[in-house]
Amino acid sequence: MENKRINGNDLLDLGYKENHAMGVALKINKKRLGFSREQMLVKFKDVLDHPESYLNDKTFKPLAEILLNIDAIEKETISLNETPNEYAVYGEDHIEEGAKKQMDVAMKLPVTVAGALMPDAHQGYGLPIGGVLATNNAVIPYGVGVDIGCRMALSVFDLPADYLDTNHDTLKAVLMGNTRFGAGHGYLKHERVDHAVLDNDLFDTHDFIRSLKDKAWTQLGSSGGGNHFVEFGVIDFAEADKALGVARGKYLALLTHSGSRGLGATIAGHYTKLAKDICKLPYTAQNLAYLDLDTAEGQEYWLAMNLAGDYASACHEVIHDKIKTALGAELLAKVENHHNFAWKEQFEGEEVIVHRKGATPASKDTMGIIPGSMATPGFLVRGKGEEAAINSASHGAGRLMSRTQAIKTLASADLKTMLEQHGITLLGAGMDEAPMAYKDIHTVMAAQSDLVDVVATFSPKIVRMADDGSRED
Structure with missing residues (x-):
């Protein structure tokens, strides 16, 4: 109990309100500064009752100042609508309450037009992961996300499925020799490749x-940490797909998942701070701060976001081209889609800005890829154009437990057994990416049968991830 973290409910019990003062108090509490939990609670109560006495206190001065100015701050605050607009929820029984509460707040924004929650949804910053939000001429940096333009890319080769068995060591060497992973990692100057995106x-x-250009060049063609991967697997077309030009059968395929690396993360951080400075929202909605697209700041972010999206695509292109060349194979089909992005689209006859934070575009006949985990299948899908879902679908299985919880509770022996049972070779990754940390992909797919049709099933076999399980920089 002594070291239990102080949370918002504890501060509410002391008399704090759910406003910006609470946010400052929680930031101070993260440092703890040698105080016990009970001592910190006593301090927070005293600062609340006598803020003027703490204006010269190095630790509690920021909290005292905001308490003394809270009335003026709230006068500048943009009001939310009293009740959230209604929105569609898919797979509701398997979505945590935190994600629904975040979506409820997003649906109260004065710029919100419509929303939807995908079956892989879980709590994030601002808009939940798996949240789709349509707004009126406004873009929300945290509605896009930190890893701007994060995407999936699939290459189907003219090689049979059993090529994996007969050339396992070769394929493993191809992955190791043509990929680089992890936060902060990239290529030395003599290793770099050129691309038009630069x-x-x-x-x-x-x-x-x-x-940011030098960092972008250094990391071009590399992959991030966390759940990003490059993997060989078998893709099974139960029926021929005329639109893709692929006959029925099983083929060797390459599937990649990664985003805009340090370039996108830095852009996200810069414009999120700028949006918060300009758009003063209530404490509960501050991570949904938005930029009007009629302003210079809004246009700047829009251009930077699109650059980060193009850069993420270029990273996948470099990886796929390198591996295709190493294999000496021909390409039968290639499909790519992104999430963590904002698009200008039509909704109910009006132009809106559609944010898909961890959601796959699924307008009519649009191709997409929905992965499971390192040991469960992914799916090549074709969108049905469901307007209630704002033409969207899930971007994966979705997390069942946090990274911290997975590391603390899951056993490496269980992961090893699961990989052996499914015949999967894992190169890198941490326990935070174990399949048990994710929702059941089949349950997720069943919840969105109205949103997409399954075209083919991808089964991972050789999976490459960041060696240390690190997250994106």
Whole structure:
């Protein structure tokens, strides 16, 4: 009990309100500064009752200042609608309450037009992962997410499925030799490749973006940490797909998942802070701060977001091209889709900005890829264009437990057994990415049968992830 974290409910019990003062208090509590939990609670109560006495206190001064100015701060705050707009929820029985509460707040924004929650949804920052939000001429940096333009890419090769068995060691060497993973990792100067994305005018005309060009070049063609991967597997087309030009059968395929690396993360951090400075929302909604697209700041973010999306696509292109060349194979089909992005789309006859934070575009006949985990199948899908879902579907299975919880509770022996049972070779990854940390992909797919049709099933066999399980920088 002594070290139990102080949370918002504890502060409410002391008399704090759910406003910006609570946020400052929780930040101070993270440091703890040698105080016990009970001592911190006594301090927080005293600061609340006598803020003027703490204006010279190095630790509690920020809290005292905001308490003394809370009335003025709230006068500047943009009001939310009293009740949230209604929104569609898919697979509701398997979605945690935290994600629903976040979506409820998002649906109260004055710029919100419509929303939907996908069956892989779980709690995130601002908009939940698996949340889809349509707004009126406004873009929310945290509605897009930190890893801007994170995406899936699938290459189907003209090689039979049994190529995996007869060339296992070769394929493993191909993955190890043509990929690089993890937060902060990239390529040395003599290893770098060129790509047209680096010729974007923003790298020359925008000082902030210019400062990121060298990092972007260094990390071009690399993959992040966390749940990002490059993997060989078997893709099974139970029926021929005329639109893709692929005959019925099982083929060797390459599936990748990664985003815009340090470039996107830095852009996200910069414009999220800018949005919070400009758009003063209540404490419960502050991570949903938005930028009006009629402003210079909104246009800047929009251009930077699209650059990060193009860069993420370029990273996948470099990886797939390297591996295709190493295999000496021909490409039968390639499919790519992204999430963590915002699009200008039509909804009920009006142009809106659709944020898909961990959601797959699924308009009519749009192709997408919905992965499971390192030991469960993924699916190549074709969208049905369901307007209630804002033409969207899940972007994966969705987390069942947090990374911290997975590391603390899951056993490496159980993971090893599962991988052996499914005939999977794992290169890298941490326990936070164990399949048991994710929802059942089949349950998720069943919950969105109205949103997508399954075209083919992908079974991972050789999976490469960050060696240390690190997250994106």
